[in-house]
Amino acid sequence: MQLQRTWLVTGSLMPLAIVALFIGLKAGSVPLSFAALADALVGRGPALAQDILWQLRLPRVIAAFCCGALLAGAGTLLQVLLRNPLADPYVLGVSGGAAVGTLGAMAIGLAAWTVPAALAGAAAAIALLAAVNAAAGGWSAQRVLLTGVVIATGCGALVSLLLALAPEAALRGMLFWLLGDLQHARAGGLALAAVGVFGLCGVLLGASLNALALGAVKAGSLGAEVGRVQGAAIALAALATVGAVLLGGTLGFVGLIVPHVMRRLAGSDHRFLMPNAMLAGGAFVVLADAAARTVIAPQLLPVGVLTALIGVPFTLWLLARR
């Protein structure tokens, strides 16, 4: 991949993300023009518009962006870490744990406790993953992958059980959450800052991740701190996944496909791939969420349906090229 092309893609992603944010802000029951939105952002124009923007739409759009960015970033890290192109953020089992926690809370009617329940579930899943691998003696990409997949499958079975036993009233909410639901998602500056820090860490690890793609032995002989990089990357990926799941449920497709698409478009140098994937993932979820709200308005679709419906044909087209 030529360096110029990589810079071109990276350079154009930030303005594209901003455009996506504006499109996301436009979606909603009250029609607001782009001009009105721009005014409300800088504090001019009618108070109602400003309220709608700042209290309702901006937090939602920021949540969507953060969710997508975290998922795409985590997917990028895990694909190089586990040396597997099919790895996605849910492969560690961490999101399965969070799902069991969240849906468990929803099923017994404690909807207000979903966040701590999700965190508890995620922590349990990661503890189990770490314990199994520590007992087996040290790091092996294959064993981590298998353990995570088994834990995720187990959590999937528990989720099915919860769905089967849950009362009718809670069921719809639970299903939407499973498919990716940004309806009640709110996020602000803190979430954006966290995403920024995550991205920066990813860029700092980028050169070492490039070396890791050669295999752990060769990377070590080139001077990469293999153990530390692997540990840091897995921790970052797990935290990012939990963050994304807390924001938008188990939103599928983004973490798996966005890294591949960006690799195709701009190469697999991880110093660029991390920010590329995160910006693209964030923008993609914002647009999908906007579509989820408007396609069959006033009914809402789960965002996960839109990410798949838009993402699958696009990726197939990309794969069929050249």
Place this chain on the structure above:
Amino acid sequence: MSAGLVLLAAHDLAVGHRGRSLLQAVTLSIQAGQCWFMLGPNGAGKSTLLAALAGTTAALSGRVEVDGRALEDWRRGALARRLALLPQAEDGLFEGSVEAFVALGRFPWRGRFGLPALDDAAIIASELAAFELGALAGRPFEQLSGGERQRARLAQLFVQRAPLLLLDEPFTHLDLRHQVALVARLREHCALGAGAVFAVVHEFGWTVQTADQLAFAYPDGRFETGPAQTLLDASRLGALLGCQFTQASVGGRQVWLPQT
């Protein structure tokens, strides 16, 4: 002139897996200017020993010193500028051009963000040319044949510009023409005075017979080193490789062939 300087020394090393040792009492001193080949049957522990010498796996017991300092006392980045390893199998997932692949060999010389050093481009270009990869530089790495990939891995090793080269089966997949060129390159690396080569091969072909220093990894766990003239005798080779050998003189060079 730094010929004679000890680049790597191993003291009473034992290497193996999970407590079971494959080679014991390994004592080795690689000096600048020396071209070593290590020979032994499959499973003797050659790759394990190489990994222990390079510091990528721990030995069961004993000590390895690079430039007089114990391996544990070296920072990984600093060690990578003195010692380069070509491992046997490729267990990576590299996507990118051949040039990007070779450029990864410059990792120890690059900064925090992986910013290239000033002479990077020139070094990468010269090694791509040396291994006849110029025309393939922009090609995706996955599209290369086995022999082309091996040459790319060798180019990646040489751009690392480390004086001590540890190679595991460097001749695999290479055409005879490229094997000849590689032997010439390795000897040139040693002849320049400050460098040394230690290559592991399991086939007793013409390449091994160009070495000036040999290391034998016997199937019973013994390890022996010495100049090529001393170690190349019928009884040793028989014990090492389990075959009878005949010796002939061809054009002033001693040649060993298995009896069939």
